[in-house]
Amino acid sequence: MCTTVTADSLPELILRRLVISEQVAAAKFGAGRPVDDPVREERELARVRALARDLGLDPDLAADFLSDQIAASKQVQHRLFARWTAHPDERPSAGPDLSVLRAELDGLTVALLDRLAASVPEPLTPPETPHELTQEPLRTAYRTLARQRPAPGASGNGP
Numbered sequence: 067m068c069t070t071v072t073a074d075s076l077p078e079l080i081l082r083r084l085v086i087s088e089q090v091a092a093a094k095f096g097a098g099r100p101v102d103d104p105v106r107e108e109r110e111l112a113r114v115r116a117l118a119r120d121l122g123l124d125p126d127l128a129a130d131f132l133s134d135q136i137a138a139s140k141q142v143q144h145r146l147f148a149r150w151t152a153h154p155d156e157r158p159s160a161g162p163d164l165s166v167l168r169a170e171l172d173g174l175t176v177a178l179l180d181r182l183a184a185s186v187p188e189p190l191t192p193p194e195t196p197h198e199l200t201q202e203p204l205r206t207a208y209r210t211l212a213r214q215r216p217a218p219g220a221s222g223n224g225p
């Protein structure tokens with residue numbers, strides 16, 4: 067099976083978020099910080115709900131979708147933490163700046179919601195990847211997308 071991934075498509079943006087999560091893991095591992103940051107997650111979810119309303123998207127759908135992306139990101143990070151703990155020789159030498167990476171993630175979240183609002187609400191399946199690290203997290207990232215969703219503007223919230 068072949069899935070076409072064009073620049074800035076939903077699948078491409080989802081993958082990019084996971085790739086940045088690998089760098090986030092390096093930044094946190096290097097700084098001795100934990101993977102999970104529930105305060106930031108709550109803030110992101112509130113922001114996404116507000117953004118969804120502006121875009122005419124169902125806020126619950128948008129929040130479920132972002133929750134999937136967060137869960138997928140944490141899966142990638144926990145896997146890398148486990149790998150680097152077991153194999154010190156594989157640890158990254160220097161971690162990138164977490165605040166820079168988070169700014170990238172925040173920009174991607176806006177782009178992702180934009181794409182979600184513009185996409186046909188047909189179920190989407192995760193693409194196959196040769197990277198063992200990202201295959202399972204990709205399935206997580208597509209949990210909400212894999213279900214039938216209402217068309218944008220048909221959330222029953224208005225007028």
Ligand SMILES: C=C(O[C@@H]1C=C(C(=O)O)C=C[C@H]1O)C(=O)O
Nearest residue numbers: 090101102103106107135136139
């Ligand atoms: C990516 C991070 O790691 C985790 C995943 C998050 C996300 O995917 O948005 C947010 C907070 C953390 O629980 C981060 O801390 O920024």
